[in-house]
Amino acid sequence: MKDTVDRAFAAALYAQDDTGLDTGASLLAADPGRWGEAGRELLARGEGYLRQAWERGWQPADVLRLVRRDLEERHIRITGDLIAGEARRYARLPEGWTDAEVWWTDGADDAAYGERLARREKADRFSLATALLEVLRLLVRLPSIEPVGPVPGDPAADALEHAHIEPRMLGRIRALLAKAEATTFPEEAEALSAKAQELMARHTVDEALLAASGRGPAQLPGARRIGVEPPYEEAKAVLLDAVATANRCRAVWNSAFEFSTVVGFESDLEAVELLHTSLLVQGNAAMTRAEAAQRSGGRKRTKTFRQSFLLAYASRLGQRLAETAEHTASEAPDNLPALVVRDVAVTSRADEMFPRTTTTRLRGATDHAGWEDGTAAADRARMGAGHTPLPR
Incomplete structure (x- = not known):
């Protein structure tokens, strides 16, 4: 045989x-x-x-x-x-x-x-x-x-120590995001998502301070792959990059194999995957509602509307998440050195894994109504509590 x-x-x-x-x-x-x-x-x-x-x-x-x-x-x-x-x-x-x-x-x-x-x-x-x-x-x-972790049977796998998000906090974050995805009221989704992001940011700061003091476990940045699949994969990759950056990670998109590799500390990687998944669910739900409004006005559902909507949604959230990250870091200036050490470690690891990257030119958003509705949906999915919307 x-x-x-x-x-x-x-x-x-x-x-x-x-x-x-x-x-x-x-x-x-x-x-x-x-x-x-x-x-x-x-x-x-x-x-x-x-x-x-x-x-x-x-x-x-x-x-x-x-x-x-x-x-x-x-x-x-x-x-x-x-x-x-x-x-x-x-x-x-x-x-x-x-x-x-x-x-x-x-x-x-x-x-x-x-x-x-x-x-x-x-x-x-x-x-x-x-x-x-x-x-x-x-x-x-x-x-x-690029490998993102040990293979089965590798003795190095047993020596790795990961600092995950504490289970009780992780449960709270998941519950908040699940409620944000389920509600049809934008203001409620906004508040729930903001609270989830706040918990994630606090955990990152606490973990960085523990590591700086020597009281936490010794850690190195890791990596994980997150699927970025059609349709509208460019918008999804932009959104993932924004979420990764806001959570002190770096994302590199591989369009040929439909994934992004996100580099960061383990608990931050967990936060990125949770938040990205939730924001995609919220964005798709908002897009469905916007399409229904368009159809009620006599317009047929189109691919260009959906693509423009999600690109605007991802672009707008990128701006807002960057603002939220900056605000969180500036709340306690004494924490900045520990966060900088963390950022340097992540950047070094990402550069080591991906010494050569290229930029991608996104296909244009050609539907004005889709762009406007996507921007509005991103404004409703606010990720930081207590902030006014950015100017358009």
């Missing part, structure tokens, strides 16, 4: 077009009696390709995001199986690595995978072999990217 798999891979994985996929799938599915062996061998090879992907800087969420973009739901499920199979090799995984679990066996033998996969997917062997080969072809073609 290994020879058969080798021939199938030679036909399907390394050709520049899709003509070899049928040949490879036919080879794998030709003998019903050996489908179990084929499934076991494909699973083992896939796990090996995943390990190579981890060593090239990829993580499970990144791979799944790419599979979701380029392939279909069945391929996502198969990729999850490969991730689960690979993860069982290790006694301990890096924090947040994956929650995928092996479901087809007790771990003693993977020969059951092929038949159980066929039952789960309700598909024939040829279709499943094609899907498996398509996933593996994607994996072998992954380039190297």
